[in-house]
Amino acid sequence: MELYKLTVHEVRDLIDSKAISSSDLLKSILGRINEVENKLNSFITIDTDSALDQAKKLDETRPQGKQGLDLVGIPYGVKDNISTKDMPTSCASKMLRNYRTNYDATVVKKLRDKGAILVGKLNLDSFAIGSSGETSYFTNTKNPWRLNKVPGGSSGGSAAAVAADLIMFSLGTDTGGSIRQPAAFCGIVGMKPTYGLVSRYGLFPLASSLDQIGPLTKDVRDCAIVLNAITGHDQKDSSSIDKYSYPDYRSFLFKDIKGLRIGIPQELLKDASLDVKNHIKKAAKHYVELGAKVEETSFKLSKYSVPVYFLISSAEAASNLARFYDINYKSEDHSPLSFDEIYIKSRTEGFASSVKRRIMIGNLALEANNYEDYYLQATKIRAMIRKELEKLLKDFDLLLSPTTPSVAFNFSSMEKDLLNTYKWDASTVPANLAGLPAISIPCGFSNDGLPIGMQLMGRPYGEGTLLMAAHAFEQSTDYHKKRLHALEV
Amino acid sequence: MEFKKAIGLEVHIELSTSRKLFCNCNTRFGARPNSQSCNICLGRPGAMPILSRKAVDYAILAGLALNLHISDYMSFDRKAYYYPDLPKAYQITQYYQPIGVDGYIDIETNKGPKRVRIKRLHLEEDAGKLIHQPEKQITKVDYNRAGIPLIEVVTEPDLNTAEECQTFLEQLRLIALYLGISDCKMEEGSLRCDVNISLNSKDSKLHGTRVEIKNLNSFKAIQKAIEYEFERQREILVKGSTIVAETRRWNDKLKKTESMKKRDRGDDYRYMPDPELPTIRIGDKRIKHISLKMPELPATIYKRFRQNYCLSEKDARLLLSIPDLARLFEACLLEYNKPQVLCNWLTGDLLRLIKESNTDIKSIKLSPMMIKDLLIMIDNGLISTTIARKVFIDMFYSGHKPQLIVERKKLAQVTDQKTLEAVTDLVLKQNKSSVSDYKAGKKKVLSYLMGQAMEKTEGKANPVILKEILTSRLDQSKS
Ligand SMILES: [Zn+2]
Numbered sequence: 001m002e003l004y005k006l007t008v009h010e011v012r013d014l015i016d017s018k019a020i021s022s023s024d025l026l027k028s029i030l031g032r033i034n035e036v037e038n039k040l041n042s043f044i045t046i047d048t049d050s051a052l053d054q055a056k057k058l059d060e061t062r063p064q065g066k067q068g069l070d071l072v073g074i075p076y077g078v079k080d081n082i083s084t085k086d087m088p089t090s091c092a093s094k095m096l097r098n099y100r101t102n103y104d105a106t107v108v109k110k111l112r113d114k115g116a117i118l119v120g121k122l123n124l125d126s127f128a129i130g131s132s133g134e135t136s137y138f139t140n141t142k143n144p145w146r147l148n149k150v151p152g153g154s155s156g157g158s159a160a161a162v163a164a165d166l167i168m169f170s171l172g173t174d175t176g177g178s179i180r181q182p183a184a185f186c187g188i189v190g191m192k193p194t195y196g197l198v199s200r201y202g203l204f205p206l207a208s209s210l211d212q213i214g215p216l217t218k219d220v221r222d223c224a225i226v227l228n229a230i231t232g233h234d235q236k237d238s239s240s241i242d243k244y245s246y247p248d249y250r251s252f253l254f255k256d257i258k259g260l261r262i263g264i265p266q267e268l269l270k271d272a273s274l275d276v277k278n279h280i281k282k283a284a285k286h287y288v289e290l291g292a293k294v295e296e297t298s299f300k301l302s303k304y305s306v307p308v309y310f311l312i313s314s315a316e317a318a319s320n321l322a323r324f325y326d327i328n329y330k331s332e333d334h335s336p337l338s339f340d341e342i343y344i345k346s347r348t349e350g351f352a353s354s355v356k357r358r359i360m361i362g363n364l365a366l367e368a369n370n371y372e373d374y375y376l377q378a379t380k381i382r383a384m385i386r387k388e389l390e391k392l393l394k395d396f397d398l399l400l401s402p403t404t405p406s407v408a409f410n411f412s413s414m415e416k417d418l419l420n421t422y423k424w425d426a427s428t429v430p431a432n433l434a435g436l437p438a439i440s441i442p443c444g445f446s447n448d449g450l451p452i453g454m455q456l457m458g459r460p461y462g463e464g465t466l467l468m469a470a471h472a473f474e475q476s477t478d479y480h481k482k483r484l485h486a487l488e489v
Numbered sequence: 490m491e492f493k494k495a496i497g498l499e500v501h502i503e504l505s506t507s508r509k510l511f512c513n514c515n516t517r518f519g520a521r522p523n524s525q526s527c528n529i530c531l532g533r534p535g536a537m538p539i540l541s542r543k544a545v546d547y548a549i550l551a552g553l554a555l556n557l558h559i560s561d562y563m564s565f566d567r568k569a570y571y572y573p574d575l576p577k578a579y580q581i582t583q584y585y586q587p588i589g590v591d592g593y594i595d596i597e598t599n600k601g602p603k604r605v606r607i608k609r610l611h612l613e614e615d616a617g618k619l620i621h622q623p624e625k626q627i628t629k630v631d632y633n634r635a636g637i638p639l640i641e642v643v644t645e646p647d648l649n650t651a652e653e654c655q656t657f658l659e660q661l662r663l664i665a666l667y668l669g670i671s672d673c674k675m676e677e678g679s680l681r682c683d684v685n686i687s688l689n690s691k692d693s694k695l696h697g698t699r700v701e702i703k704n705l706n707s708f709k710a711i712q713k714a715i716e717y718e719f720e721r722q723r724e725i726l727v728k729g730s731t732i733v734a735e736t737r738r739w740n741d742k743l744k745k746t747e748s749m750k751k752r753d754r755g756d757d758y759r760y761m762p763d764p765e766l767p768t769i770r771i772g773d774k775r776i777k778h779i780s781l782k783m784p785e786l787p788a789t790i791y792k793r794f795r796q797n798y799c800l801s802e803k804d805a806r807l808l809l810s811i812p813d814l815a816r817l818f819e820a821c822l823l824e825y826n827k828p829q830v831l832c833n834w835l836t837g838d839l840l841r842l843i844k845e846s847n848t849d850i851k852s853i854k855l856s857p858m859m860i861k862d863l864l865i866m867i868d869n870g871l872i873s874t875t876i877a878r879k880v881f882i883d884m885f886y887s888g889h890k891p892q893l894i895v896e897r898k899k900l901a902q903v904t905d906q907k908t909l910e911a912v913t914d915l916v917l918k919q920n921k922s923s924v925s926d927y928k929a930g931k932k933k934v935l936s937y938l939m940g941q942a943m944e945k946t947e948g949k950a951n952p953v954i955l956k957e958i959l960t961s962r963l964d965q966s967k968s
Contacts, residue, residue, distance in 0.1 A: 102528070204534040204535050236536075315761055322571070339572075366761050368759070
């Protein structure tokens with residue numbers, strides 16, 4: 001049996017019934033990695049030996065068939081901007097190519113405590129800035145559905161590795177769609193949870209008020225399982241939600257969605273390709289058949305969300321990335337140079353041009369002369385957007401939209417058309433601006449056979465409702481089961 | 490043209506919390522370089538600041554003591570500049586919503602009392618320290634100080650002379666000391682001050698330009714810098730030129746201010762709200778809770794020292810300068826109600842011993858009860874002041890009660906008539922020439938003979954009785 005093809009909940013049953021061991025599963029995974037990773041480049045670091053050690057230990061000591069141990073022995077990967085004490089954390093940048101931390105991010109620690117096995121660190125756009133995976137200092141990750149297409153970004157490696165069965169699940173980070181967009185491009189499930197639901201401690205910050213860690217999985221049930229493992233209050237993160245009783249997200253999966261009110265903001269459909277539009281309409285019809293009430297609606301401030309997102313994320317990124325220079329992140333010896341020279345040299349050489357662009361725009365927006373007109377104005381509109389979405393989500397339980405206006409595009413088509421690329425984020429950035437949860441799940445295929453993703457966005461802490469609706473859709477369709485790929489040829 | 494100085498101060502006071510503002514690192518001064526730093530205060534990516542509640546409480550307490558309006562909401566901002574002592578390349582401070590605004594303190598000047606308005610008080614983190622080693626052509630960075638909480642107190646330009654600045658700073662320092670929120674040691678950098686100075690013509694027709702002076706490490710430097718800067722600006726104005734609004738640095742070696750390089754000035758700090766620290770509501774309940782802990786402030790204590798205890802200005806200030814000393818003084822007063830006597834002992838003998846033994850008042854072995862017992866022994870004539878001084882030293886080091894020391898060392902005064910007569914006779918016998926001098930009218934020798942007799946009794950003779958015997962014997966032999 002090709003174990004690597006299974007989902008987390010499928011292998012769980014096999015391991016618990018002793019049909020297979022954790023080592024069997026891991027070996028299958030490592031075999032798969034061996035076979036196809038060189039075509040995909042989804043990893044930056046792989047640590048086979050320590051993974052095998054962990055699996056062996058688990059097989060020796062693990063109590064069998066216990067509840068609540070969903071992830072024991074499950075191999076996974078994390079995006080390489082999340083701190084792991086045993087592996088380097090490079091942010092796919094030249095600046096940090098040799099950088100190691102001395103601590104595990106809270107999510108990594110939680111997964112370690114729950115017995116999941118970290119296999120490696122996954123590729124991304126350099127410093128998580130980008131939406132094609134192309135700005136990685138290391139080689140580009142490819143889309144497993146078609147190797148000349150981008151996997152999306154910035155969590156491109158995290159999405160491609162799950163979609164190609166190199167890993168059972170992965171963690172990504174989402175600042176403006178960086179989990180959902182690659183999940184859509186690669187035909188898998190990706191969720192950005194409510195801001196503060198998952199600790200960001202250990203995530204190398206891009207834009208701290210927008211960043212969120214979330215799962216990328218093969219199906220919705222796995223998403224609930226991983227979410228259970230990584231959520232919870234963390235004293236090390238001031239924005240972590242306290243005094244909230246975190247539910248068992250699996251408990252929402254099989255609830256009836258009859259009467260669920262779903263709104264479709266027309267503004268998020270208008271730039272979509274015909275293919276995508278059709279599939280979203282089809283999905284809406286499908287929800288009606290499942291008993292939901294689906295209505296067209298309007299998100300009037302939609303056109304402001306991308307510029308506002310762009311300003312705020314650039315300003316925060318400029319500030320967060322200012323700390324990187326070679327005195328503390330030593331990758332080269334610059335000893336004869338002055339501080340200014342070291343600063344200029346290491347940043348000139350260490351940052352990709354996409355990163356420099358963000359830093360410059362961000363700093364410009366923060367200059368004393370521009371602050372009110374740009375940064376402050378953006379935060380005001382952000383508050384208005386949040387209000388409008390809150391209001392919309394009083395009328396509706398969920399907002400349905402395409403995750404992206406089109407399917408995965410060709411390599412190097414992004415750079416050519418910089419201004420238009422920001423349309424790509426229109427569906428995804430509102431959830432970050434308003435701190436709302438959103439999930440992308442497969443909802444069909446384009447004429448040329450590439451996966452299409454649809455997004456469900458919910459109220460704060462509405463992950464349960466998202467999972468319920470996503471699961472109902474998934475269980476009554478088979479888009480998520482269709483596997484690829486360029487790799488099978 | 491005659492000019493008047495308008496001076497505003499920006500005072501940084503390091504809070505004496507045991508932990509840093511956003512992490513759990515120790516704040517002890519003088520520790521091995523970089524032994525008190527962590528991922529948070531080193532600004533390592535992924536580590537996030539967690540605000541210290543205690544530091545906020547300290548800052549609110551300071552705000553209340555300085556009569557500030559405490560804000561309903563406070564938040565933190567990032568101040569961006571590049572310098573190796575600032576590991577994140579931004580300092581976390583409060584720019585848009587400080588802890589408090591619009592306060593004042595009253596100071597005494599030679600022209601009478603004066604109110605100095607305080608514009609704002611905010612909380613921020615300190616930076617690391619650069620250690621230059623020019624002989625090796627390298628600079629090292631010590632991050633132990635990075636992240637230590639500071640409050641910055643910004644005054645309006647209400648001060649007009651260097652003396653007023655000094656008085657204000659001393660007053661502010663005392664307030665912080667009495668609040669127990671800082672040790673305010675200028676030499677260790679826990680109290681730092683930048684000066685803003687501009688000159689206005691006395692007829693108010695001409696308003697000068699504000700110049701900021703940094704790097705002032707002592708009261709003396711502040712005074713010198715103000716004088717220097719006054720002269721410099723005056724000369725420019727007299728010539729009819731204009732003063733550049735800029736930041737200047739005090740060069741303590743050359744005793745002058747120097748224009749700072751552009752980079753050090755940091756033209757635009759690109760302030761932005763820190764997205765990693767939520768806005769905090771400071772509720773009335775919290776303010777009330779903190780105000781209940783407000784100790785008596787030095788101005789009130791000073792008034793009592795002067796009015797109720799009739800101490801001189803100098804004595805009152807000396808006692809007040811060390812909060813624990815002032816506290817000990819009043820604790821002793823409860824036992825022994827002679828303020829001046831107590832003051833003399835505490836500011837004299839005690840302070841000398843404290844200095845000698847390099848300790849502080851908190852850790853001494855003397856109790857107010859012991860001090861009282863000693864002073865009563867003097868009052869009762871049981872020991873002389875000279876002996877009492879020796880007992881005091883013994884008490885200070887051993888912690889023994891004065892009675893025990895006097896008893897064990899047999900230090901009680903000799904008042905026995907016969908013993909003292911015998912001693913006197915012996916002295917007169919051994920100093921015949923002095924006796925004849927006395928008879929010849931040189932009354933001065935009396936004190937010499939007293940001294941001789943005292944020595945024979947190891948200082949224990951009751952001086953009054955001894956003197957009586959001595960004079961009567963001398964006068965007898967005369968006739
Ligand atoms: Zn620290």
